[in-house]
Amino acid sequence: MALNSIQLASQALIKIGAMPISSFDDGSAESTVAAALYATTRDALLSAHPWNFATAQRDLPRLEIGPVADYGCAFQLPVDFLRALSAGGGGRGRGIEYRIAENRLHADVPAITLTYIYRPVENAFPAFFDEALIARLAAEYCLPLTESTSRAEALHRLAEERVRTARLIDAQQDTPARFDDFTLVEVRG
Known part of the structure; x- marks a missing residue:
């Protein structure tokens, strides 16, 4: 199921026990935090790895x-x-x-x-990236909304695990990289 930005942010909010949002400007504390952190978190995660889908x-x-x-x-x-x-x-x-x-x-x-x-549109994200982004958003939203440092740290660890899994899945979507030029072999003749 393809998710849009509001659905991705809402799932992250639900993971930390907060209320889901209907828009980024609905006036709630959740929407204020989500609006402030969503785009930068999404772009940082997209930029952090050469995702095949992006x-x-x-x-x-x-x-x-x-x-x-x-x-x-x-x-x-x-x-x-x-x-x-x-x-x-x-x-x-x-x-x-x-x-x-x-x-x-x-x-x-x-x-x-x-x-x-x-930056692809959100509904083009594969499910493995959705999961990684939701986990990362939950970690980012946790401290401003719950003020629980220990919970935020645990969510950051979980997010890193989800990102690692997503990277592994994404790596299987392409032919493995090969060496185009390996001078040590060329020297041997």
Whole structure:
């Protein structure tokens, strides 16, 4: 079942014994805390791992004004950009040196393809990520709503366990990474 942001936040609130919310601005203490912490917690969890379901590739538009130094070209980052994974060109998504500065990607190539983590809509999250996010939200919501440090610490430990499980499941959604260049083998001939 695909969950939206309110349902995800409500499930986290229920886990700490608080009342669920109907919106992020319904006037309750729960909605105030959820509104303040939801987006940053979601984006931090998405950015913390190269999730397959949140990975995209996009050819970036080149900007007319380039960087001041070090690189020759600047490119506009996507609106939904959270974190860069790699950059490439010529039909490849990696292999080009780059730097992200001033909310732009700088490189020495005229065209670039960026592989990056983006912010998908919540109802596109797989169930394993929903569980990890709900656990992380419950840990974040606990202290402001219950003022129980020991309970918040226990929830943070549980959240880390759920995130580890989600990472393992996500890792099984892709071909294992291989070495493209291993100089020690090449030296042996």
